[in-house]
Amino acid sequence: MRRLLGGMLAVLLLVSGVACKQPPSVPAPAQTETAPTAPADVAALRVKANAGDAGAQNYLGFAYFNGQGVPQDYAQAAAWFRKAAEQGDAVAQSNLGAMYRNGQGVPQDYVESHKWRNLAASRASAENQKIYAGIRDLVAAEMTLAQLAEAQKLAREWLAAFEKRGGK
Numbered sequence: 001m002r003r004l005l006g007g008m009l010a011v012l013l014l015v016s017g018v019a020c021k022q023p024p025s026v027p028a029p030a031q032t033e034t035a036p037t038a039p040a041d042v043a044a045l046r047v048k049a050n051a052g053d054a055g056a057q058n059y060l061g062f063a064y065f066n067g068q069g070v071p072q073d074y075a076q077a078a079a080w081f082r083k084a085a086e087q088g089d090a091v092a093q094s095n096l097g098a099m100y101r102n103g104q105g106v107p108q109d110y111v112e113s114h115k116w117r118n119l120a121a122s123r124a125s126a127e128n129q130k131i132y133a134g135i136r137d138l139v140a141a142e143m144t145l146a147q148l149a150e151a152q153k154l155a156r157e158w159l160a161a162f163e164k165r166g167g168k
Contacts, residue, residue, distance in 0.1 A: 078104070101139055
């Protein structure tokens with residue numbers, strides 16, 4: 001039951017738009033808080049995403065996740081979320097964690113899910129920190145102690161490497 005509830009909560013947050021909200025440090029790539037639906041909007045978003053705009057990459061991932069303006073494609077969604085997550089975008093980190101939790105576009109992997117959700121919780125705006133930490137804790141409840149230790153180690157290593165690259 002806990003596993004089902006955790007999966008449903010993660011999908012609900014990802015689809016509801018809570019996970020699509022941008023933290024203050026990442027400018028929104030569009031005027032709205034939802035992914036674009038028109039092909040022209042997607043094309044403009046793709047230009048920004050390809051130029052390295054983490055907010056645009058997250059939105060493009062969200063568009064692929066929901067099939068808004070593009071065919072639904074979980075692998076593409078995960079790839080775009082990863083690009084933004086690697087730049088330190090907390091929303092994308094949470095979204096990527098959801099993809100790993102549910103095995104959508106990537107193999108199901110609780111260690112990776114927890115790692116990304118842990119990073120999101122540590123880097124999110126105050127408004128989203130509790131949400132991400134709560135979801136991270138739902139994943140943790142399904143993990144062994146060894147898996148949890150590995151996830152925490154990977155998160156620390158990612159953060160150290162990110163800071164060494166000059167990430168904030």
